[in-house]
Amino acid sequence: MSSQENTTHTPARRRGRGRLRAGAVGALLVLVMGLFTTAAGADRAATEPTEGPARFAPGFVHGRVAVDGGFVHYVRGGSGPALVFIHGWPETWWMWRKVMPELARDHTVIAIDLPGLGASSIPTGGFDKAAAARRVRQAVNRLGFTQVQLVGHDFGALIAYPYARDFPGEVTRLAVLETPLAGFGLEDLYGISWHFRFNMSPKPIPETIMDNDDVPTYLGMMFQFSKHPELIDRETYYAAYADPARRSAGYEYYRAFPADAENNKANASTRLPMPVLAMGGEFSFGPGVGASFSQVADDVRPVVVPDAGHYIPEENAPFLTDCAKLFFGATATTPDRAELAGCVR
Template sequence: MSPQEKTAHRSNKHPRPRKARLTAVSTVLALLVALFTTAAAADVTADEPTEGPARFAPGFVHGKVAVDGGAVHYVRGGSGPALVMLHGWPETWWMWHKIMPELARDHTVIAIDLPGLGSSAIPAGGYDKATTARRIRQAVNKLGFTQAQLLGHDLGALIAYSYARDFPTEVTRLAVLETPLAGFGLEELYGISWHFRFNMSPAPIPETIMDDADVRTYLGMMFGFSHRPETVDREVYYAAYASPARRTAGYEYYRAFPADAANNQANAARRLTMPLLAMGGQYSFGTGVADSFRQVAEDVRPVVAPDSGHYIPEENARFVSDCARLFFGTGNPGPQPQPAACAP
């Protein structure tokens, strides 16, 4: 347990009165969960280590590498060019586990826990996406790669964009899933789902309202944004965000959105030239991801993932792995036909 987690744990020894569960916030959350969630996924693996051989598939290992702000946890397997995977909120590297073995046939797959989340150290600051991208790049370089292909979902896609923009000669291809870019459409979502402004609220507002007992209710609502909720390993993520310090790290990524938007707008003239795959779920963003990234990139290839909501890598893993193998130039697709945009 990190020093930050120990501090947060001590502060939670005397929880606030439980009458707060009768507040309007908890009532709304409970109603939303009833509407949008189903039974938890069966594929729960709480026994994955943080170092050494992985258990979810042969040939993968867990490790940690020191970067600015503290050590970053990663899971690595395969051989060949580096394919770096960056997860979204409220998830961890585990969101990629269904597609990692297939992509490791032709790549060195590196799935990273974002700083502050999963099993990575919790930085004292620097949750803006440009700073986070620099930390991820440090990890990639220390793992022996000066060039990489990037695959990011949600929050991870925002970080992957900053990585590609700030180090364009080091990123050969970029795939972004299920988010518009800050400063170029992300803000339009704030009125659609209240979790944006809740997470962005200054400390300690969300920290005080959301205590340990509320995690399953709140994150359960978030996983309701899936089209096939039974495919999402929500129990893994409930455990990953059980720590108050981890939840605060997640809020800090959201609190940095205004700074991210300003940074992206100020640097929009530095348009990306590498191929960019922009994928949205059929029942979520659809082509909206591509519409956003066309404002900052030259070669944007829109793809709509069928039979998926927000959590595409878990809801339709076969489609994502087949499309990614084509786009990243790694081999022939599987039996499922792919859009032309997936091709190299």
């Protein structure tokens, strides 16, 4: 809500919001302490452009590509087979910054902002994961790639799944990080964290409750689902979701979960033919990601990422990089440590 709207709160509502904030004092204190240990690179993120040469690493460029209903912002670098990264909530393409430069040595790395989030335009609909997958595919195709390898985190993985399922001839390998699949285990999480039901609430319930000044408190709580919150560039994501319209787009992705589950169950007989790397953090989903995707795919490689919670690409980027190089590499390579065994091509 705008600052002007805030001046019209009734006394009763102000008291209610005061009680809500009082209940979050503990989380806010944790957040404030964490601001002093924000990951290195936050200053660069604040000045990263949305078009032209990137600043986070040499050889990368920002651009926009038209899709149905608007455009998708992307960051691209390297050469070779296309490796497409799809982020989750509440993050943006920036979550992949630590793994992109090394993987760009052997791949054309493309990290996108999902429609409605980051620097992509906000569509009027199509937030179910099958529709979102079609938009992502359209962006990738228009960048000149019809054969890709996909990496998705959180609901980026929920979008990567229908991309691979509905266009199996275009996806050669798939990596899914830190989520069970809608219809095959995601629903079991609704009682574990209240944010699921909150984000899924009908419009405008979360839009009205969540003010701009609540963003660090709320997202700060989400980033505590990690082993190393100090490694997450939280300030960048607070800024990315400071726009109420982008927060609403994020809620729409959650509101589509029931439709996603129906779609996934209806199409589960179309099993994924490509290898699937299913990664869960040691302090988060662990082997549960593989157990979920094994219900829709025949060749699932479960991997537990050590010393990481939900935000694997930021908490343990070196492990993810090593694992991805093995899984997406041109030839099979013997890993140098046991925990990488599931990553072998």
